[in-house]
Amino acid sequence: MKLESHLPRQSPWLYITPLLNAILLLLVYFLFSSGFVIQSGITxxxxxxSSRLTGFDRAHIITIAPGTEIPLYFDGKRVTFEELTERLVEGRAGERRVIIHHDRQAPSGRVVEVVNLAQELGYEAALSTTPTSAPMVR
Structure with a gap:
């Protein structure tokens, strides 16, 4: 025995609309969420x-991280001291400013070496800091 439905046929749009809605939501989600991605980096x-740094908008960033081997990073890529020298020499025609992000635990001798290297090669060097909540009183 063959059973037959006596209900009227539904429009195909009834089934396609939720699918299009889900695709649109995923599209909007991925378009807007890509701007909020935080790039992983060096802690x-x-x-x-309390000082402020101005005029270093497009400067190169040199990071000195803590550790036993005192890793160096130039614009987010790990380099040795010799490779840092080469990159700074290659980039002398472009932006001639560097911001040095150094950890509080990094040896001050290494920070001074990097600052001296940048200045010897004709760069303006600035040390990056975290702002204090209240001005420092001397």
């Missing part, structure tokens, strides 16, 4: 200071 606990 550096910077020293505190």
């Amino acid at each position: 550096v606990e910077k020293p505190r200071s």
Whole structure:
């Protein structure tokens, strides 16, 4: 015995609409969420200071991370001290400013070496710090 439905046929749009809605929501989600992605990087606990850094908008960033081997990073890529020298020499025609992100636990001798290297090669060097909540009183 063959059973037959006596209900009226549903429009195909009834089934396609939720699918299009889900695709649209996923599209909007991926378009807007890509701007909120935080790039992973090197964790550096910077020293505190009440000074402000201006004029270094497009500067190269040199990061000195803590550790036994004192890793160096130039614009987010790990380099040795010799490779850092080469990159700074290659980039002398472009932006001539560097911001040095150094961890509070990084040896101050290494920070001074990097600052001296940048200045010897004709760069303006600035040390990055974390702002304090209240101005420092001397």
